[in-house]
Amino acid sequence: MSAGFKETRTVDQVLNEAIKYVRHRPGVIEVPISEALYRYLAEDVVARFDVPGFNRSAVDGYAVRSIDTFGASPTNPITLRVIGFMAVGDEPGKFALNPGEAVEISTGAALPINADAVVMYEDTRRSGDYVEVLRPVPPMGNVSRRGEDVRAGEVMFRRGMRLLPWDLGVLASMGVYRVRVYSLRVAIISTGNELVEVTDVPQEGPPPGRVINSSRFVIEGLVKSLGFDPVYLGIVGDDIDRIAKTVEDAIKGYDAVITTGGISVGRVDYTIKAVMKLNPEYVNHGLSIRPGRPNSIAVVNGKPVFMLSGFPVAAATGFDVLVRPILLHMVGGEDEPRPVVKGVLTRRVSTPVNTRSFVRVRVYLGKDGGVYVEPLALTGSGILSTLVRGNGILVVPENREGFDEGDEVEVTLTRPIYRENA
Amino acid sequence: MSAGFKETRTVDQVLNEAIKYVRHRPGVIEVPISEALYRYLAEDVVARFDVPGFNRSAVDGYAVRSIDTFGASPTNPITLRVIGFMAVGDEPGKFALNPGEAVEISTGAALPINADAVVMYEDTRRSGDYVEVLRPVPPMGNVSRRGEDVRAGEVMFRRGMRLLPWDLGVLASMGVYRVRVYSLRVAIISTGNELVEVTDVPQEGPPPGRVINSSRFVIEGLVKSLGFDPVYLGIVGDDIDRIAKTVEDAIKGYDAVITTGGISVGRVDYTIKAVMKLNPEYVNHGLSIRPGRPNSIAVVNGKPVFMLSGFPVAAATGFDVLVRPILLHMVGGEDEPRPVVKGVLTRRVSTPVNTRSFVRVRVYLGKDGGVYVEPLALTGSGILSTLVRGNGILVVPENREGFDEGDEVEVTLTRPIYRENA
Numbered sequence: 001m002s003a004g005f006k007e008t009r010t011v012d013q014v015l016n017e018a019i020k021y022v023r024h025r026p027g028v029i030e031v032p033i034s035e036a037l038y039r040y041l042a043e044d045v046v047a048r049f050d051v052p053g054f055n056r057s058a059v060d061g062y063a064v065r066s067i068d069t070f071g072a073s074p075t076n077p078i079t080l081r082v083i084g085f086m087a088v089g090d091e092p093g094k095f096a097l098n099p100g101e102a103v104e105i106s107t108g109a110a111l112p113i114n115a116d117a118v119v120m121y122e123d124t125r126r127s128g129d130y131v132e133v134l135r136p137v138p139p140m141g142n143v144s145r146r147g148e149d150v151r152a153g154e155v156m157f158r159r160g161m162r163l164l165p166w167d168l169g170v171l172a173s174m175g176v177y178r179v180r181v182y183s184l185r186v187a188i189i190s191t192g193n194e195l196v197e198v199t200d201v202p203q204e205g206p207p208p209g210r211v212i213n214s215s216r217f218v219i220e221g222l223v224k225s226l227g228f229d230p231v232y233l234g235i236v237g238d239d240i241d242r243i244a245k246t247v248e249d250a251i252k253g254y255d256a257v258i259t260t261g262g263i264s265v266g267r268v269d270y271t272i273k274a275v276m277k278l279n280p281e282y283v284n285h286g287l288s289i290r291p292g293r294p295n296s297i298a299v300v301n302g303k304p305v306f307m308l309s310g311f312p313v314a315a316a317t318g319f320d321v322l323v324r325p326i327l328l329h330m331v332g333g334e335d336e337p338r339p340v341v342k343g344v345l346t347r348r349v350s351t352p353v354n355t356r357s358f359v360r361v362r363v364y365l366g367k368d369g370g371v372y373v374e375p376l377a378l379t380g381s382g383i384l385s386t387l388v389r390g391n392g393i394l395v396v397p398e399n400r401e402g403f404d405e406g407d408e409v410e411v412t413l414t415r416p417i418y419r420e421n422a
Numbered sequence: 423m424s425a426g427f428k429e430t431r432t433v434d435q436v437l438n439e440a441i442k443y444v445r446h447r448p449g450v451i452e453v454p455i456s457e458a459l460y461r462y463l464a465e466d467v468v469a470r471f472d473v474p475g476f477n478r479s480a481v482d483g484y485a486v487r488s489i490d491t492f493g494a495s496p497t498n499p500i501t502l503r504v505i506g507f508m509a510v511g512d513e514p515g516k517f518a519l520n521p522g523e524a525v526e527i528s529t530g531a532a533l534p535i536n537a538d539a540v541v542m543y544e545d546t547r548r549s550g551d552y553v554e555v556l557r558p559v560p561p562m563g564n565v566s567r568r569g570e571d572v573r574a575g576e577v578m579f580r581r582g583m584r585l586l587p588w589d590l591g592v593l594a595s596m597g598v599y600r601v602r603v604y605s606l607r608v609a610i611i612s613t614g615n616e617l618v619e620v621t622d623v624p625q626e627g628p629p630p631g632r633v634i635n636s637s638r639f640v641i642e643g644l645v646k647s648l649g650f651d652p653v654y655l656g657i658v659g660d661d662i663d664r665i666a667k668t669v670e671d672a673i674k675g676y677d678a679v680i681t682t683g684g685i686s687v688g689r690v691d692y693t694i695k696a697v698m699k700l701n702p703e704y705v706n707h708g709l710s711i712r713p714g715r716p717n718s719i720a721v722v723n724g725k726p727v728f729m730l731s732g733f734p735v736a737a738a739t740g741f742d743v744l745v746r747p748i749l750l751h752m753v754g755g756e757d758e759p760r761p762v763v764k765g766v767l768t769r770r771v772s773t774p775v776n777t778r779s780f781v782r783v784r785v786y787l788g789k790d791g792g793v794y795v796e797p798l799a800l801t802g803s804g805i806l807s808t809l810v811r812g813n814g815i816l817v818v819p820e821n822r823e824g825f826d827e828g829d830e831v832e833v834t835l836t837r838p839i840y841r842e843n844a
Contacts, residue, residue, distance in 0.1 A: 033620075034654075037643050049627030051807075060686060087660070088690065088732075089616030091631045106690050108616065108732065110631040149807045156810060164836065165643025166809035169636040169734045172620040173806060175627060194511030194530065198455075198594040205471030205597060209513045209532040214591040221459050221587025232456075238509070264482065268510065268528050310510075310530065312591045337761035337835040384595060385473075385571045387588040388578060413759040414586065 010398060011321045011356055014284045014297065019329055021282040023302035026184040026255040026330055032177060033168045038227040039181035040331040045157040050147035051173050054092060054110045057118045059142045062102040062131055066117035069136040077125065077132035086112055102131055111143060118142040150174055160332025162227060182331040184228040187250035190216050190235045191243055191261040191271055192310050197235065214384065215260040215312045222319045223258075228327060238262060243274035251278070251300050256327060258319075261310030263294040271307050272296055280305070288398065290357045292317040297326075304330075312384045317358045339413040341392070343371035349394065350402040357396040360386040363411055364418040373411055391415035432820060433743050433778055436706045436719065441751055443704040445724035448606040448677040448752055454599060455590045460649040461603035462753040467579040472569035473595050476514055476532045479540045480566045484524040484553050488539035491558040499547065499554035508534055524553055533565060540564040572596055582754025584649060604753040606650040609672035612638050612657045613665055613683040613693055614732050619657065636806065637682040637734045644741045645680075650749060660684060665696035673700070673722050678749060680741075683732030685716040693729050694718055702727070710820065712779045714739035719748075726752075734806045739780050761835040763814070765793035771816065772824040779818040782808040785833055786840040795833055813837035 009017075028042040057063060063086060072078040080102035084095050086109040095103050096113035103112045111118070116139050123135040150156055156170060163171075163181070171179060195213040196206050206212055216232055223230035231254060236246050243262065250257045262271030263285070272285055280298035287295045295318030296307040306323050308315040328335060343363055351357035362374040373394060376386045392411040396402055403409055431439075450464040479485060485508060494500040502524035506517050508531040517525050518535035525534045533540070539559040547554040572578055578592060585593075585603070593601060617635040618628050628634055638654055645652035653676060658668050665684065672679045684693030685707070694707055702720035709717045717740030718729040728745050730737040750757060765785055773779035782805075784796045795816060798808045814833040818824055825831055 033639055034642060037646055048625065051627075052633070053627045054630045088614060089631055089633075089660075091629070093630075107686060108633070149805050156807065162837075165647055166640050166734070166738055166806065168643050169640035169738075170806050170810050172639045173634050173636040173734075175620060175623045175625075175634065177620045192510060198597060198599045201597045203470065203597075205473075205475045207513070208476045208515075209511055211474065211511075211530070212595050212597065214595040217455055217594045218588050218591035220456060221590045224459055225587055238511075264529060312588070312595075316588055316591075334838045337763070337838055339759035339761045341759070383571050384588065384592050385578065388592050415584075416756045416759055 009284060009286075010288050014287060014322070015325055018282055018284065018297050018299060018304065019326060021299035021302065022304050022326060022330060024255060024330070026182050028180050029183045030178050030180050033171050033179055036163050036179050036181055037165065037168065039163055040227060040333045041157055041159055041161045041163065042180045042182050042331075044155050044159055045171065045174070045176060045179065047150045047152050047154045047156055047174050049175065050152050051150035052144060052146060052148065055146050056144050057086075057105045057107055057109050057111065057142065058144045059118055059120045060107050061105060061118045061120040061142065062124055062133070063097070063105040063111050063115035063118050064102045064133070064137065065097055065099065065114060066137050066139045066141060068099060069117070069119060069133050072133045072136050074134045077134050079130050079132050082126075082129055082131050086110065116140060116143070160334070162333055162336070184256065184327060184331055185254045186223045186228055186230050186327070187254040187257045188216060188219050188223075188230055188232045189243075189246055189250060189257065189259045191238065191259055192235070193238045195235045195261070215308070215310065215315045218312050218316050219258055219260065219308070219319065222316065222323075226324060226327060238268070238270045240270050240274045240277070243271055244277045247275055247305060248278055251303050251305065255330065256303055257305045258308060258323065259305070260308045260315050263296050263307045263309065275300070275305055275307060287318070287322065288355045289317060289321055290352065290355050292321075292358075295322055297322055313360075313387060316387070320358075321356070340410050341371055341413055341417065342408055342410050343373040345403050345405055345407045345409050346372050346374045348402065348405045349375050349396065351396040351400070353401045354398055356398050359394040359396060360390040361392045361394045361411055362390050362418065363392045363413065371417065373409055387414070391418065431706060431708075432710050436709060436744070437747055440704055440706065440719050440721060440726065441748060443721035443724065444726050444748060444752060446677060446752070448604050450602050451605040452600050452602050455593050455601055458585050458601050458603055459587065459590065461585055462649060462755045463579055463581055463583045463585065464602045464604045464753075466577050466581055467593065467596070467598060467601065469572045469574050469576045469578055469596050471597065472574050473572035474566060474568060474570065477562075477568050478566050479508075479527045479529055479531050479533065479564065481540055481542045481564045482529050483527060483540050483542040483564065484546055484555070485519070485527040485533050485537035485540050486524045486555070486559065487519055487521065487536055488559050488561045488563060490522060491539070491541060491555050494555045494558045496556045499556050501552050501554050504548075504551055504553050508532065538562060538565070582756070584755055584758070606678065606749060606753060607676045608645045608650055608652050608749070609676040609679045610638060610641050610645075610652055610654045611665075611668055611672060611679065611681045613660065613681055614657070615660045617657045617683070637730070637732065637737045640734050640738050641680055641682065641730070641741065644738065644745075648746065648749060660690070660692045662692050662696045662699070665693055666699045669697055669727060670700055673725050673727065677752065678725055679727045680730060680745065681727070682730045682737050685718050685729045685731065697722070697727055697729060709740070709744065710777045711739060711743055712774065712777050714743075714780075717744055719744055735782075735809060738809070743778070762832050763793055763835055763839065764830055764832050765795040767825050767827055767829045767831050768794050768796045770824065770827045771797050771818065773818045773822070775823050776820055778820050781816040781818060782812040783814045783816045783833055784812045784840065785814045785835065793839065795831055809836070813840065
């Protein structure tokens with residue numbers, strides 16, 4: 001018996017293959033925009049009307065007929081009669097300018113009828129009911145034009161776009177209160193005879209040999225962080241038929257399935273055997289990443305079944321390279337930019353060639369003001385706490401066998417850079 | 423009347439001053455860890471027991487007494503009798519090794535009694551009930567030791583730490599199912615006679631002069647994105663007494679207050695006048711940022727009252743520089759790293775000196791493979807859609823008057839870099 005996988009394909013190969021088989025599209029729900037944050041639009045959104053809906057002042061000052069100001073200068077000011085004040089919220093019809101008249105106006109207020117420009121306070125001198133204009137203003141000067149922000153008929157949002165805080169504001173200003181977004185429901189199944197739920201653990205810890213099911217919470221959190229909806233289905237023991245039945249039901253009821261555990265080679269590959277019974281259109285057992293070599297994927301009825309390692313760090317790595325891109329593909333979403341930083345490696349990192357390695361690191365600001373990167377990962381996929389103690393991940397690509405001490409490396413930051421010294 | 427603020431302090435001055443007066447600490451709630459994602463811990467969390475709670479195998483292979491393997495080599499293997507199989511989840515007491523015995527073992531399984539090391543499959547040759555060991559293994563070789571991940575008594579999490587997906591897994595593995603986190607409730611009050619709620623707007627858009635309250639959704643989204651709890655209290659018209667009463671009640675009921683609108687200089691400074699009636703311990707009217715110069719802060723009864731611009735982009739900028747650091751301070755949280763990218767500016771950007779300017783930009787990958795930065799912002803704070811069309815913010819510091827075309831600039835990314843060309 002060998003611990004090696006028959007074939008551990010590169011991550012990119014597996015993704016390209018698997019995605020072709022993922023034909024299922026997730027459900028769509030209509031929600032108020034205040035509940036749509038970080039979800040993905042399931043429709044294009046087209047503007048019904050212009051925003052702003054009227055010409056409005058971009059400054060505090062005096063609304064004028066621009067023609068009345070031509071030739072004005074500090075030494076030769078033009079005097080206009082002030083006939084009133086336009087506040088924000090006033091209707092444009094509140095005033096209509098005759099030649100030689102002006103209306104004092106607030107930023108954001110509608111221009112009165114016949115006004116086509118605004119002179120800023122700075123370019124005026126007020127005196128009772130009159131104002132001296134010290135500088136000419138061109139037509140539409142200091143005016144925010146109707147439709148300047150959003151034009152009626154314009155496609156402002158595309159399907160698949162992830163809604164960020166200011167997007168909600170733009171949707172509101174377009175008069176859109178409810179939007180159709182994807183509800184991608186991901187079933188999570190934990191497998192393993194050793195697992196106990198955290199709610200069932202006595203004060204002194206689990207019995208010897210047993211392990212608290214922690215991966216479930218990591219996976220739930222990662223699914224949520226993408227804006228998708230995790231549904232935890234519980235622990236299933238190491239029993240191929242029971243795992244197969246649970247996964248089969250989950251495929252019927254949800255848009256995607258994530259299992260943990262039971263995918264090593266040899267005696268403990270219950271999950272992969274169970275999923276093989278479901279006649280998958282596609283299956284790949286093992287990935288050339290470290291940690292996380294056992295992470296696997298199948299596609300059943302057009303839906304992805306991700307089989308992740310029972311070890312939480314390996315499962316998290318599998319989520320990042322395998323689950324995330326495929327779930328994003330299902331909603332037409334794009335990978336978001338991540339914070340990265342360059343720093344100097346404090347210790348050599350050795351990794352296997354032809355393997356993409358994910359090394360947990362601690363990034364800190366040295367006494368000399370330089371950024372340093374200290375590798376943390378030790379005996380591999382079991383050490384979940386390195387993700388708490390560390391604040392970054394160093395990715396070593398397939399074509400390298402590591403980095404040397406002193407090398408400048410680029411690290412993805414998961415938390416702020418430590419300020420104290422090493 | 424002048425449009426200038428008497429004093430627009432630098433952002434850092436205002437933050438340093440204001441924070442001294444913010445003495446209120448937000449409420450604490452106890453939640454299950456599955457509801458704690460992205461919240462801030464209100465307590466240190468100490469490990470009650472070792473994780474793992476037992477010595478376990480780090481590989482698939484044979485658990486042995488290391489002393490039995492000394493001197494083994496491929497040409498001179500040592501033969502041990504295999505007395506059984508330890509699966510993950512089995513109790514350590516399932517087997518006890520006598521000299522010359524081994525137990526086949528899975529990764530993650532507890533070592534049987536008397537075993538102190540594991541020989542990997544790769545270093546063995548199996549033959550019936552016997553296994554030939556081809557290489558010696560040192561004591562604790564290939565063993566994940568008890569407490570290796572988390573040691574009993576260790577402070578694993580500090581107050582103020584923001585809980586990320588893998589933190590939930592570590593908490594679970596420590597047997598922690600409920601945690602005490604901050605519930606920072608932020609009241610949001612929109613002011614302005616011009617405002618209408620998006621739910622009240624007819625199909626053809628708001629009446630001329632009126633504006634949909636969009637800032638509310640931007641602020642709600644930004645508060646949520648920090649892991650805090652927004653509570654929207656509705657629109658208040660431009661009436662100093664009504665605004666004062668609404669803010670006063672909000673200060674009593676919530677941990678912080680954010681208003682929008684009514685903070686320009688001159689006729690429309692209703693909000694600042696209203697808040698002055700509440701005898702603030704501290705107040706600062708105006709910030710040297712653009713957009714967002716009117717953004718202001720007061721501290722009343724030790725709680726911050728943020729008075730943001732009625733224009734959504736200016737409000738969002740004010741949130742970023744003023745609200746975010748102070749709310750984080752209230753929970754002992756740290757600013758998180760943000761994705762940045764360097765690119766070449768395609769057009770000159772001119773900004774006022776002694777002002778921190780936030781220029782919305784569009785970052786794209788050019789045909790030549792270079793990263794380019796195109797400034798978008800035009801007439802300022804009203805143009806909310808630039809935050810949808812753009813994917814980055816270029817910050818021009820106080821000591822610069824802008825950047826030239828061709829300059830390499832660093833941009834904070836809000837969305838993925840555009841792949842298509844300009």
